[in-house]
Amino acid sequence: MENVELQQDQVAIPTYTELPYYRKQVRIALRNCGIINPQRIEDYIARGGYLALAKALTEMTPDEVIGVMKESKLRGRGGAGFVTGIKWEFARRSPARPKYVICNADEGDPGAFMDRSILEGDPHSVIEGMAIAAYAIGSEEGYIYCRAEYPLAIAHLKTAIQQARDYGFLGKNILGSNFNFDLHIKEGAGAFVCGEETALMASIEGRRGEPRPRPPFPAVSGLWSKPSNVNNVKSYAMTPQIILNGAEWFASIGTENSPGTAIFALTGKINRTGLIEVPMGITLREIIYDIGGGIPGGKKFKAVQTGGPLGGCLPAEALDTPVDFDSLVQAGATMGSGGMIVVDEDTCMVEFAKYFLTFASAESCGKCVPCRIGGRRLLEVLTRISNGEGKPEDLDEIEYISRNMKEASLCALGQLTPGPVMASLRFFRSEYEAHIYDKKCPAKVCKGLITYRVIEENCTGCMVCKRNCPAGAISGEKREVHYIDPSICERCGICITVCKFDAILIE
Amino acid sequence: MAIVSSNSTTSAADPLEDGRKRAMLLAALYIAQEQFGWLSEEAIRRVAERLDLSVGQVKSTASFYTMFKLQPQGKYRIQVCEGLSCYLVGGADPIIEYVSAKLGIQPGETTADGLFTLEVVQCLAACGTAPALKVNDELYENMTFTAIDQLIERLQEQAE
Ligand SMILES: Cc1cc2nc3c(=O)[nH]c(=O)nc-3n(C[C@H](O)[C@H](O)[C@H](O)COP(=O)(O)O)c2cc1C
Ligand code: FES
Numbered sequence: 001m002e003n004v005e006l007q008q009d010q011v012a013i014p015t016y017t018e019l020p021y022y023r024k025q026v027r028i029a030l031r032n033c034g035i036i037n038p039q040r041i042e043d044y045i046a047r048g049g050y051l052a053l054a055k056a057l058t059e060m061t062p063d064e065v066i067g068v069m070k071e072s073k074l075r076g077r078g079g080a081g082f083v084t085g086i087k088w089e090f091a092r093r094s095p096a097r098p099k100y101v102i103c104n105a106d107e108g109d110p111g112a113f114m115d116r117s118i119l120e121g122d123p124h125s126v127i128e129g130m131a132i133a134a135y136a137i138g139s140e141e142g143y144i145y146c147r148a149e150y151p152l153a154i155a156h157l158k159t160a161i162q163q164a165r166d167y168g169f170l171g172k173n174i175l176g177s178n179f180n181f182d183l184h185i186k187e188g189a190g191a192f193v194c195g196e197e198t199a200l201m202a203s204i205e206g207r208r209g210e211p212r213p214r215p216p217f218p219a220v221s222g223l224w225s226k227p228s229n230v231n232n233v234k235s236y237a238m239t240p241q242i243i244l245n246g247a248e249w250f251a252s253i254g255t256e257n258s259p260g261t262a263i264f265a266l267t268g269k270i271n272r273t274g275l276i277e278v279p280m281g282i283t284l285r286e287i288i289y290d291i292g293g294g295i296p297g298g299k300k301f302k303a304v305q306t307g308g309p310l311g312g313c314l315p316a317e318a319l320d321t322p323v324d325f326d327s328l329v330q331a332g333a334t335m336g337s338g339g340m341i342v343v344d345e346d347t348c349m350v351e352f353a354k355y356f357l358t359f360a361s362a363e364s365c366g367k368c369v370p371c372r373i374g375g376r377r378l379l380e381v382l383t384r385i386s387n388g389e390g391k392p393e394d395l396d397e398i399e400y401i402s403r404n405m406k407e408a409s410l411c412a413l414g415q416l417t418p419g420p421v422m423a424s425l426r427f428f429r430s431e432y433e434a435h436i437y438d439k440k441c442p443a444k445v446c447k448g449l450i451t452y453r454v455i456e457e458n459c460t461g462c463m464v465c466k467r468n469c470p471a472g473a474i475s476g477e478k479r480e481v482h483y484i485d486p487s488i489c490e491r492c493g494i495c496i497t498v499c500k501f502d503a504i505l506i507e
Numbered sequence: 508m509a510i511v512s513s514n515s516t517t518s519a520a521d522p523l524e525d526g527r528k529r530a531m532l533l534a535a536l537y538i539a540q541e542q543f544g545w546l547s548e549e550a551i552r553r554v555a556e557r558l559d560l561s562v563g564q565v566k567s568t569a570s571f572y573t574m575f576k577l578q579p580q581g582k583y584r585i586q587v588c589e590g591l592s593c594y595l596v597g598g599a600d601p602i603i604e605y606v607s608a609k610l611g612i613q614p615g616e617t618t619a620d621g622l623f624t625l626e627v628v629q630c631l632a633a634c635g636t637a638p639a640l641k642v643n644d645e646l647y648e649n650m651t652f653t654a655i656d657q658l659i660e661r662l663q664e665q666a667e
Contacts, residue, residue, distance in 0.1 A: 190572050
């Protein structure tokens with residue numbers, strides 16, 4: 001390709017790595033996704049697959065594997081960012097037997113599909129990572145807990161596990177060593193809280209997926225009270241590359257305290273949505289504008305939510321924040337598992353926070369009071385504000401309830417549920433105040449605070465809005481200016497979408 | 508529905524054996540639900556017997572997970588997505604309210620004629636063509652109120 005000389009008037013077609021969407025990306029966990037046939041182990045092997053496992057088994061002791069992982073400073077990609085090597089060492093030191101290796105594939109955040117893409121597109125990388133972890137901590141049995149909503153991921157995993165057994169990468173005496181390891185898949189049943197590691201293990205055991213207090217940590221007492229190591233899909237998927245290429249290579253990508261790459265599912269009001277893998281330390285601005293192509297329709301950027309329903313949003317002023325575990329927390333959001341949702345000026349931040357709160361509070365397992373009651377009360381306050389019935393003391397009330405939930409909830413679900421509300425209140429306080437004091441929704445979203453009106457000069461009396469109004473709130477004869485009755489109008493917005501003359505306005 | 512069995516390699520003398528049996532519960536509930544359409548008392552009792560658990564244990568576990576249905580389901584299960592992408596394009600709540608008003612049932616309920624159950628679900632992975640909803644296993648995208656009217660009308664005719 002490079003040798004072909006271009007005629008002067010010819011324009012080179014960029015290779016895909018030159019496209020703006022890819023140029024700033026570095027692919028470690030996603031290196032095979034979309035490139036190999038995930039149902040063929042031969043494809044994976046041809047790309048260097050299972051070499052890392054072979055290297056670990058033949059050239060390294062378990063302690064050396066842990067040493068490399070610690071040195072690479074890989075931090076778990078499931079959200080909390082705990083150093084993977086230290087976690088493995090912890091599990092290795094636990095004397096009880098048997099030990100379990102568990103992969104958390106319960107990805108439940110709205111707008112997140114990173115883990116699913118890896119499981120569907122490169123299942124062997126996860127299997128290989130788990131086998132390496134098992135060798136390191138001294139385990140012979142592993143579980144992949146996958147959400148039931150991902151049937152294709154489950155199907156690909158099953159095929160991959162069988163192929164790995166056939167090739168001798170799973171089972172007894174793997175690659176002629178005395179290391180044995182096999183894997184099972186467990187399907188979830190629709191409970192977000194099961195992504196929390198202690199709840200996840202309860203669910204594997206066939207019980208209600210309720211979290212329990214830690215300590216004891218899973219590394220000491222996990223599945224069936226035996227030492228267990230839980231990691232996210234992405235953490236395992238990165239492991240073989242670290243073993244193969246070395247800790248130094250991995251640490252050379254990204255930042256000092258967050259080495260390697262971050263994987264995000266870019267969604268919302270952004271031109272190029274999709275899955276990206278970028279070096280840690282890249283700024284939000286680079287992700288949103290250079291990779292994502294900015295905001296569609298000439299609208300203004302308003303906020304970006306990271307960390308999913310338990311994370312937080314950041315405003316335009318924070319766009320130059322480097323994306324890594326610590327900087328995001330410092331800025332007021334979290335890294336989370338990799339959801340990145342961009343919203344524009346048409347989004348009401350009270351409503352946005354309410355959306356995440358509705359999600360998170362509905363997922364409370366109900367075991368502890370601060371989470372169960374706190375979430376519900378917080379939602380009541382937010383609903384009141386978005387309905388235009390907010391009181392001046394409501395903002396203090398939000399802070400009070402949030403603080404309580406943070407301090408007293410049993411697991412991170414309850415502790416982090418107030419996160420999105422707190423962040424939006426911190427950065428968009430004036431929007432909350434407009435709802436409460438002026439009874440106005442600046443983004444013109446909250447139904448209790450807006451009215452739809454016909455602009456007389458523009459209305460041609462074409463009757464289209466009248467015919468389409470599901471509430472029957474619009475009156476008017478042909479070729480006469482129409483009228484929307486605010487007491488009947490349900491503020492669904494259909495009239496605006498169907499009007500060809502820009503004759504309807506939201507106030 | 509794919510049910511995954513953990514092909515246990517341990518012998519009967521393994522002290523973990525009871526735990527492994529219980530670990531089959533979710534998979535067993537999926538199978539029962541597939542057979543009976545929902546988890547009736549009868550279905551629960553059978554699962555409990557097979558796994559040496561009490562009916563209470565099985566019920567308590569099943570009730571924790573949204574995918575297990577402890578009530579009979581309508582012939583058509585309408586699952587409206589309340590995911591973020593649907594919400595951002597004006598779907599989710601307005602659509603749920605619309606279907607709910609149209610059928611006269613709240614989410615989680617079934618119409619008296621046993622025809623429709625309304626459910627609110629998370630992302631249906633149709634974000635690019637939101638708002639989305641599902642009827643049984645069929646996906647409907649780019650939903651509007653008019654499209655919903657037509658859909659429900661068609662289902663009613665089909666059922667007759
Ligand atoms: C409510 C809740 C949901 C979670 N969901 C997930 C999830 O879907 N996937 C995941 O890997 N970790 C999830 N976590 C974090 C896990 O508890 C755990 O920290 C993680 O699986 C550890 O893996 P890592 O060290 O590789 O990050 C969740 C935590 C909480 C509190
Ligand atoms: S959010 Fe509705 S389909 Fe994804």
